[in-house]
Amino acid sequence: MENKRSRFNQLSFGFREAIRFVVDCDPLAGSKLLSDFYLARSVYLPHPVSESVETYCYKNEIVGLANVLYFCDGAGGHRWAAVQVTSFINVVYIDGDIYVIDGDGAGAVNKALGCIDFSIDMNNTVGRFGGFLIGHARPYHYIYDQMASLVMISRSLGKVTCARAQPLFISPGFLGISGVEIIDYESIEGEVFIYPCLVRGSSCFNKSDSEYLVSVQGIESSFRRYVIGSMCGQGVNRVSKEEINVYFGITGQKRKLINQVEVCSHLHKELSNIFAKVNIFVDGLTAKEGEKLKNVDDQNVFFDIVRELGDKDLTCLVGMGYHEKVAAALKCDLFVANAGSGCIAPLRLARIPGVLHSNKDLSTFPNEYNFTVINVDDSCVLEHGENKRPDARDYSILKENIFDLVCEVIKIEKNS
Known part of the structure; x- marks a missing residue:
């Protein structure tokens, strides 16, 4: 199927407002939204195209470097998918159309788009939000997309559950991120896990006064202090x-x-x-x-x-x-x-x-x-x-x- 790429302003008003923090590079607003998901034990968003339709995430699937989130309404209709790579949402896929929210990670996104499958039996899904999915094949994206976002989310919640999708470059505790309970992703069934990514890290490095950069410097300093302390x-x-x-x-x-x-x-x-x-x-x-x-x-x-x-x-x-x-x-x-x-x-x-x-x-x-x-x-x-x-x-x-x-x-x- 040949897909066409559509613009952000073609999405529904409610959806645009919910995820505007990605486009505006506002990680604080994003951390509030993801914290709300965690407390509600549900990932819910307005439908990207149909106004006044609420949808929830009933399944996630790891495809290469991406995490694909599947959404539907309460009756199992209005299905759509979101692909996460470096941001909360990099692209939206619905009815053959691709809406680019953050154009980073194109290779990983394209691979994930080719694997989207809505044929799953809805009776076997509950859509309960289990926590945040951590682990990455590349150190930059693990530290500066996932961990820099997780520190802001954990600061808001106090305690979070994270599923480890693969071995980690640096455990959150060594980065000064407290209150993180780590479980193995492969042992979990029937729950939804999302990347903690808020906004693409590389888009925030030029903003010297940003909350993102404060978080980055905090996790870097924490690890440096830990290593110095271990050098006897x-x-x-x-x-x-x-x-x-x-x-x-x-x-x-x-x-x-x-x-x-x-x-x-x-x-x-x-x-x-x-x-x-x-x-x-x-x-x-x-x-x-x-x-x-x-x-x-x-x-x-x-x-x-x-x-x-x-x-x-x-x-x-x-x-x-x-x-x-x-x-x-x-x-x-x-x-x-x-x-x-x-x-x-x-x-x-x-x-x-x-x-x-x-x-x-x-x-x-x-x-x-x-x-x-x-x-x-x-x-x-x-x-x-x-x-x-x-x-x-x-x-x-x-x-x-x-x-x-x-x-x-x-x-x-x-x-x-």
């Missing part, structure tokens, strides 16, 4: 005359710095002319909490670096979790990392100074910081390939350009 008195490293520790992010996946091995080797060589000892902590894909992740692509990049430098000054963080990575970053003087998820550990959670690089279109955390963070200028970036997606486009940067910025960070930190 080991101090945070600072640039000295004798030794320097560098946190260096790599990737064998999409949006990679093509000459990353050369950059790392050059960085070690040049810093060795300044410091008696140079230690490099090489980071790649991140494992879920309590697990170790094997990734051939990232490990091969690390082995390429070992072939260039030997292994005595290298520590491999590829495939470790955030507990281990942040502890390592807190021992480092600075980082060099991609401006996407690769900088979550050193920049956002450990909050150490450093250099961010990316292609010309993607920068995930456009904040100001009270420590030294320098972005490689777009004029120094050479993009590769024909991929039009900014989250997938590879690039290269002259090794000398990155080293110069590292030296600038060192200079500023020494003088601060």
